[in-house]
Amino acid sequence: MKRYALFLGCTVPVRAQHYELATRNVAKILGIEFVDLKDGSCCGFPVKALDTETSLMLAARNVGLASKLGLDIVTLCNSCTAMLSDAQHKLKDNEFHRKFSELGFSYPVEIKVRHLVRVLYEDIGIEKLKGMIKKPLKNLRILAHYGCHYLRPSYLHAFDDVENPHTLDELVGITGVMVINYSEKKLCCGGSVLGIDEELAIKMANQKLSVAKTHNTDAIISICPFCTVMYEDNQRKVEMKFNTSYNIPVLYYPQLLGLGLGLSPDECGLKFNRIKVDNILSKL
Numbered sequence: 001m002k003r004y005a006l007f008l009g010c011t012v013p014v015r016a017q018h019y020e021l022a023t024r025n026v027a028k029i030l031g032i033e034f035v036d037l038k039d040g041s042c043c044g045f046p047v048k049a050l051d052t053e054t055s056l057m058l059a060a061r062n063v064g065l066a067s068k069l070g071l072d073i074v075t076l077c078n079s080c081t082a083m084l085s086d087a088q089h090k091l092k093d094n095e096f097h098r099k100f101s102e103l104g105f106s107y108p109v110e111i112k113v114r115h116l117v118r119v120l121y122e123d124i125g126i127e128k129l130k131g132m133i134k135k136p137l138k139n140l141r142i143l144a145h146y147g148c149h150y151l152r153p154s155y156l157h158a159f160d161d162v163e164n165p166h167t168l169d170e171l172v173g174i175t176g177v178m179v180i181n182y183s184e185k186k187l188c189c190g191g192s193v194l195g196i197d198e199e200l201a202i203k204m205a206n207q208k209l210s211v212a213k214t215h216n217t218d219a220i221i222s223i224c225p226f227c228t229v230m231y232e233d234n235q236r237k238v239e240m241k242f243n244t245s246y247n248i249p250v251l252y253y254p255q256l257l258g259l260g261l262g263l264s265p266d267e268c269g270l271k272f273n274r275i276k277v278d279n280i281l282s283k284l
Contacts, residue, residue: 002123004074005066005111006034007084009225010042012076015233016225018269019076022254023116025267029132030124034074037065043083057100059087063113064105072112074119078224082149084113085156115150117223117253118159121167129174134262136176139283142256143180143217144168145208145231147224148188171253172221175260180215184208189230199241205230206238209246218280219249221256228252232274249275259284 012020027034044058063084066073075081090096091107100107114122120129151162160167165185173179190204209231212220222228232250239245251273258268270277 001031001033003033003035003071004119005037005069005071007037007040007043007062007066007073007075007080009075009077009080011225011229016076016228016252018272019225019228019252019254021269021272022252022258022263022267023076025263026254026258026261029261029263030120030129032124035069035071037062037073039065043077043080044087045079045083048083053096053099055083056087056090056096057103059083060091060096060100060107061103061105063088063091063111064100064107067107067109067111070109070111072114074114074116076116076223076225078115078147078149079226081113081115082152082156086153088113089156115223117150117168117171118157120257121171122159126170126174129171129257133175133260135260135284137256137260137284138176140177140218140280141180141216142172142177142219142221143182143212143215144172144185144221145189145223145227146185147222147227148186148192150223168221168223168253172256175256177256180217182211182215184211187211189224189227191226191230194230201230202234202238202241205234206242209235209238209248210244212248213244213246217248218283219251219256219277221253222250223253235275247275249273249277249280251277251280 040062044055048055154162169179187208190201194201255268
């Protein structure tokens with residue numbers, strides 16, 4: 001059984017409990033054991049623009065907690081992944097490590113920080129996952145949204161092609177769905193500017209939703225809770241702003257994978273999706 005320290009961050013426990021539920025149920029099938037970072041705190045991302053060093057120190061503290069357990073970190077949020085990865089990289093800097101130690105923190109063993117999707121791709125593998133699919137989801141057209149911090153900065157995440165990403169598409173594809181290939185994969189959801197300029201954020205979200213509608217998408221796959229906030233929670237605002245209708249469900253990848261692995265809709269937390277998934281379930 002593979003063991004990892006699970007870092008949930010701030011948003012998942014509050015706004016994406018169905019993401020966590022599906023992840024834990026999928027992990028059981030895949031033989032993954034999660035150890036919760038019970039003393040974990042915010043990753044530091046919300047204050048990075050105001051105080052970079054403090055934000056990295058917050059992130060490094062969480063990395064240190066997992067290091068004490070001797071476990072690599074699995075994250076469910078792109079921004080958390082970026083912050084904790086950056087902090088893990090920064091801990092190799094002597095001056096930063098000195099300040100980190102002066103605060104009473106420690107980093108006894110080097111560990112990795114990776115998003116759940118990357119762990120599935122690298123540690124479980126496409127072929128093994130494909131062989132475990134019990135219920136191919138053949139009738140669905142799915143658009144995968146990577147998000148900005150899954151791949152960037154590239155010096156931290158060199159496992160995929162930043163300009164032409166493919167790992168999430170491959171993982172989505174093993175469930176049997178039709179994966180939509182589209183040129184706007186790298187578009188930002190708008191979440192990073194939501195608190196500063198809501199109108200701009202809504203415009204940015206509309207770009208990807210418009211692409212999804214053009215391709216007759218049954219659902220958008222997200223791997224980041226804040227991307228889901230933009231595409232699902234704010235979808236009605238986008239519709240009102242642009243006088244259009246989308247009604248496109250947004251599923252977290254473990255929800256889609258869970259269905260393919262034979263989990264029930266309830267075990268995948270689908271009843272908690274804000275945009276109803278009845279049309280998806282009717283096609284299975």
